[in-house]
C-alpha cells in the first residue's frame with residue numbers, strides 16, 4: 735500500500751486517520767528505516783512494532799491527537815525535513831534525515847492513555863481531551879527520545895544533537911548551549927521548522 739500524502743494530510747486536518755492510512759504510514763517508515771545499514775536497526779524496528787508507536791497519538795489535545803498520530807507526525811516531519819534540507823543545500827546523510835525525523839518524538843511512545851470523553855465537557859477541561867498523559871519514566875523530551883534510540887542504534891553526533899534539541903527554544907537548556915549546537919549542527923533549525931510546519935500547519 736503506497737502512502738497517499740494528500741489523503742494523509744486531509745485526514746490529519748479532519749483529526750482522524752483511516753486504517754489504510756495508518757498501515758501505509760507504518761509501511762513507509764519500515765521501508766525507510768530498514769534501508770539503513772546500521773547495527774541494531776533490526777532491533778529498533780522490532781521495538782517500534784511491539785510498542786504503540788504506530789498507533790499512539792502525537793499529543794493529548796493538540797496536533798495529531800488521534801490514533802496513528804505519532805507515526806504520521808514522525809513520518810511527515812522526516813519528509814518535510816528532507817525537503818527543507820534539499821532546498822537549502824544541506825548534504826546531511828540520508829540515513830540521518832530518516833533517523834532524526836522518525837525518532838525525534840520517541841519519548842511519546844507508551845505515555846498516552848485514552849480518556850473517556852464525558853458529555854458536556856468543554857474545551858480546556860480534562861475530560862475534553864481524547865488522551866491523557868502518563869509518563870512512567872520522565873527524563874525529558876528530546877533527552878528521552880535520544881535515550882530510547884540510543885538503546886538500539888548508535889546515533890551519530892548530528893543525529894544526537896538533532897533529536898536531543900529538536901524543541902529548540904522551548905527547552906530551557908537550549909539557550910546557553912545554542913552557539914555550540916548551531917556550530918555543530920546547523921541543520922537543527924530545519925528540523926525545528928519541519929516539526930512546526932507539520933504540527934502547526936498540518937495539525938499532524
Ligand SMILES: [Fe+2]
Pocket residue numbers: 838839875900901
Ligand atoms: Fe517533540
Ligand SMILES: [Fe+2]
Pocket residue numbers: 807811838839929
Ligand atoms: Fe515532533
